[in-house]
Amino acid sequence: MRKTVRVAAVQAEPKWLRLREGVEQVVELIGAAAVSGAELVAFPETFLPGFPWWRWVETNQWNVEYSTRCRENSMSRDGAEMRAVTAAARRYGIHVVLGFGERQDRRIYMSQAVIDDSGVVLSVRRKAGLNGVERKVFASGAPNLPAVHRTPFGALGALTGQENQRPLLTRALRADGEQIHVAAWPGGMEGDTPGPDSSTTVSRMYALEAGAYVIAPCVVVGDGAWEGGGGQRPTGRARIYGPDGIEVIAPLAEGAQGLLYAELELRGGVDVGIARRPRERRGQSAARTARAGVGRIPSSDRWAMPLTIGSTASGMAAC
Structure with missing residues (x-):
């Protein structure tokens, strides 16, 4: 059995440090x-x-x-801004994977939410393996294994930034039958050149190793990132790869803003546990049941499985 699903990868410049405008941009x-x-x-x-x-x-x-402005313009996972995003997902009947700065008390985390087409937040993961620069702004999340979600169109997983290079995390997703993977990237200040740390290289290798489609959204970085600091040429390019590591659609021009679309053909049946509901019924209570997280636990990252592998207390040594 084969099923075709249409997906979109965002290639756009954020409304830097302006949360209200940023939420409006996300909803749009x-x-x-x-x-x-x-x-x-x-x-x-x-x-x-x-x-x-x-x-x-x-x-x-x-x-x-x-950094202070970044904290002030980050959002909570259950605040008004997140409700606006989930309401948009429900209104338009679309799944959303969103990277956001999550504020809790005086800390902010690099978080990633998976939201279903009825507006239910299936998971929120806080990035744990931060680099030296990120640690100066963000707090590290709990080192939890990611979840694969059973959706009407296939098994969906997501990681953010250099998490896509961490074998312990990527193996967990592959072991759970991931078919579509979102590899979210922050863009960069320089051109999109290949190399060992390039997002394009990592995304392509992930597709080959997992035998999954990889959707790699990317931020466009221009002068707005630091309020016109020096004539920066806008950079950043989203990609969508097939299980063979080949791009399934030609990318947008580097630095252009828009949505990159592709039709993905999934092979084999997927036990999603639910039937596709008519669009007009998705707001009802029956449609609001969260679908197929892995290892739901009562914690700050309650939809993720606690990581128990590794040689250190944090468990990240094996990554």
Whole structure:
């Protein structure tokens, strides 16, 4: 049995450090993807309120100001901003994978939410393996294994940034039968050149190793990332790869803003546990049942499985 699903990868510049405008932008992109027939739209890493590229380019005093603004413009996983996003997913009947800065008390985390087409938040994971620059802005999340979600169109998993290179995390998704993988990236200040740390290289290798489709949304980084700091040429390019590692659709121009669409052909049946409901009934209580997380537990990352493998207390050594 074969099933075709239309997906969309976001390639856009965020409304840097302006949360209200950023949420409006996210809702608009969700609607545009759904109107074009997509069943899934994937956003880049920390799209709200924008990845902290300023850490690479300016002074410590300037960074303190921007780090404070980043915290003030991050959102909670159950606040008004997230409700606006889930309402859009429900209204348009589309699955959403969103990268966002999650504020809790005075800490902010690099989080990634998977939202179903009835507006239910299936999972929120906080990125644990931060690099040195990210740790200056964000707190590290609990080192939990990711979940694969059984959706009407296939088995969906997601990771953010360099998590896509961590074998312990990627193996967990492969072992659970992942068919569609979202590899969310924050873009970069330089052109999209191949190399050992390139998002394009990692995304393509993930597709080959997992035998899964990889949707790789990417932030467009321009002068807006640091308020016109020096004539930055906009960079960033979303990609969509097939299980053979070949791009299934030609990418948008580097630095262009928009949605990259592709038709994915999934082979083999998927036990999603539910029947596809008519669009007008998705808001009812029966449609709001969360679908197929892995290892639901009562914790801050309650939809993720606790990680128990590794040689250190954090368990990240094996990654």
